[in-house]
Amino acid sequence: MNILVDDDDDDDDEPSTSRCPPANETTADDHEALQVEHFSHQHKLTLIDGQEVARQDDQDEGITCNGCMLPIMRGESYRSCTEQAIEKPCNFSLHINCAKLPRMRLLPLHEHELTLLPKASFVGGVFKCHMCESLSQGFSYSCGDCDFYLDLYCSSLYERKTILCDAHVHTLQFSRQLVSCSSCGTCDKNFCFRCISKKCDFRLCIPCVKLPLIVRYKYDNHPLRLTYASVKNDLHEYYCDICEGIRDRKHWFYSCPDCDFECHPDCIRGRYPQVKLGGSYKHDDHQHHVALVDKRKSAIPNDKRERLRPCPDCLNMCVGLVCECLECGINIHLEHEWAADNRGFLELLADLLKMFIPSNEPDNNSSRWRQGIHGTEFRVPKHV
Ligand SMILES: [Zn+2]
Ligand SMILES: [Zn+2]
Ligand SMILES: [Zn+2]
Ligand SMILES: [Zn+2]
Ligand SMILES: [Zn+2]
Ligand SMILES: [Zn+2]
Ligand SMILES: [Zn+2]
Ligand SMILES: [Zn+2]
Structure with a gap:
C-alpha cells in the first residue's frame, strides 16, 4: 500500500504522547553515528549506507528488519550487526528508524504505558497484534499486565491517524468500526481506515492497508502489482493462478499483465507475512525444538x-500457524501458548496420546513429511 502522510491533517487531536518516525520510512541523516548500542542486541549495530553497499541479495531473499519484519529495500540505509561470529552470523538488522524507537510510550489504544519488547515470550517470539490481529514476530509495543501487543507497523499507522491510498480519492481515517473491507470483504476486524467523506463507503481493514504495492513471485520475472479492480471477462469467472481457487472480482489481488497472471494476496505473500516460517525454536512443553509451519485444510x-x-493438547486437527516437531512427527497449536491454563490436565492427555501416535525413525526422505502408519495422516482413537 502506498501510504502518504496527509499534510492537511491538523495536529490538535494528537493521538500519541511521543512522536517518532514511522517504522517503514527510513532515511539516514548526516548525523547518524557509525556504531550504536541497541538494547535488543548484544553487539553494536553498524550503519550500512544503502547507496554505497551493492547488495548481492536477490529481492526474494532480501534483508528483513528484525524490528518491524518488513523488508529493507535496496539502496536504503540501515543498521546491522557486523560482528564476525565464529558459529553463525547474527543476521540482525534494523531500519534506521526502527532502531530509534522509544523504549516506552503511551498510546490511547491501550490504557497503560507500553514497553518496546524485542521478542515476545511465546514460541518463536510470535505474538498477536492488537490492531491488525495478525500473528507477528519482531519487536512489539507491549503491556505485560494485559497481554497487549502492537507490531511496529501498526504503531506507526495508528500514530498517523490518516492516510492516502491510491485506490481511493479521499483521505482515509483510523476508525474502530469495520463494516466490510473494500479490499478483501472481511467484516470481523476491530479496526480499519475509512473514508472521511460521509457519502463514501470505502473502508480498509488493517492487513489490507499493509499490503505492499509490489511483490515478487519466484516463477515470474516481473514484479506483481497490487491491483484494485478486475478487468471484466466474458465468462465472468476469476481465478487465482496459485491456488486455482475462485477470486472475487471486487477484491484486490496481485497481477502481472505481461504474463496474464493473477493471484490472491494471501497466496503470494503467505497467510502469515509477518512470521518467518520454518526455523528451530524452543518449546516449553516439548523436549525438541520445533519449526513454525502454516497448515491449510485442502479445498x-x-x-x-x-x-x-x-x-496433542486439544485433539483438534492442527490448521493455521502451528509448531511442528519433525522428530516426533507431531504438530501443536500455537494458540495454546496464549491460553495455557489447565496445563496439568493437558499434559496428562498429551502423554496418553503419545501411546497412540506412532513415532517413526526419521527417514532421509527429502519430503518434509513422514507417513503415519494409517496412510498420509495420523489418526487418533476417538475415546482417549
Ligand atoms: Zn523496521
Ligand atoms: Zn550480533
Ligand atoms: Zn498489527
Ligand atoms: Zn495494560
Ligand atoms: Zn481487508
Ligand atoms: Zn471517499
Ligand atoms: Zn489463491
Ligand atoms: Zn519432538
Whole structure:
C-alpha cells in the first residue's frame, strides 16, 4: 500500500504522547553515528549506507528488519550487526528508524504505558497484534499486565491517524468500526481506515492497508502489482493462478499483465507475512525444538495430500500457524501458548496420546513429511 502522510491533517487531536518516525520510512541523516548500542542486541549495530553497499541479495531473499519484519529495500540505509561470529552470523538488522524507537510510550489504544519488547515470550517470539490481529514476530509495543501487543507497523499507522491510498480519492481515517473491507470483504476486524467523506463507503481493514504495492513471485520475472479492480471477462469467472481457487472480482489481488497472471494476496505473500516460517525454536512443553509451519485444510474433499495432524493438547486437527516437531512427527497449536491454563490436565492427555501416535525413525526422505502408519495422516482413537 502506498501510504502518504496527509499534510492537511491538523495536529490538535494528537493521538500519541511521543512522536517518532514511522517504522517503514527510513532515511539516514548526516548525523547518524557509525556504531550504536541497541538494547535488543548484544553487539553494536553498524550503519550500512544503502547507496554505497551493492547488495548481492536477490529481492526474494532480501534483508528483513528484525524490528518491524518488513523488508529493507535496496539502496536504503540501515543498521546491522557486523560482528564476525565464529558459529553463525547474527543476521540482525534494523531500519534506521526502527532502531530509534522509544523504549516506552503511551498510546490511547491501550490504557497503560507500553514497553518496546524485542521478542515476545511465546514460541518463536510470535505474538498477536492488537490492531491488525495478525500473528507477528519482531519487536512489539507491549503491556505485560494485559497481554497487549502492537507490531511496529501498526504503531506507526495508528500514530498517523490518516492516510492516502491510491485506490481511493479521499483521505482515509483510523476508525474502530469495520463494516466490510473494500479490499478483501472481511467484516470481523476491530479496526480499519475509512473514508472521511460521509457519502463514501470505502473502508480498509488493517492487513489490507499493509499490503505492499509490489511483490515478487519466484516463477515470474516481473514484479506483481497490487491491483484494485478486475478487468471484466466474458465468462465472468476469476481465478487465482496459485491456488486455482475462485477470486472475487471486487477484491484486490496481485497481477502481472505481461504474463496474464493473477493471484490472491494471501497466496503470494503467505497467510502469515509477518512470521518467518520454518526455523528451530524452543518449546516449553516439548523436549525438541520445533519449526513454525502454516497448515491449510485442502479445498478438495478427502484430499490424500492433506497432511493435517491432531494437536496433542486439544485433539483438534492442527490448521493455521502451528509448531511442528519433525522428530516426533507431531504438530501443536500455537494458540495454546496464549491460553495455557489447565496445563496439568493437558499434559496428562498429551502423554496418553503419545501411546497412540506412532513415532517413526526419521527417514532421509527429502519430503518434509513422514507417513503415519494409517496412510498420509495420523489418526487418533476417538475415546482417549
Ligand atoms: Zn523496521
Ligand atoms: Zn550480533
Ligand atoms: Zn498489527
Ligand atoms: Zn495494560
Ligand atoms: Zn481487508
Ligand atoms: Zn471517499
Ligand atoms: Zn489463491
Ligand atoms: Zn519432538
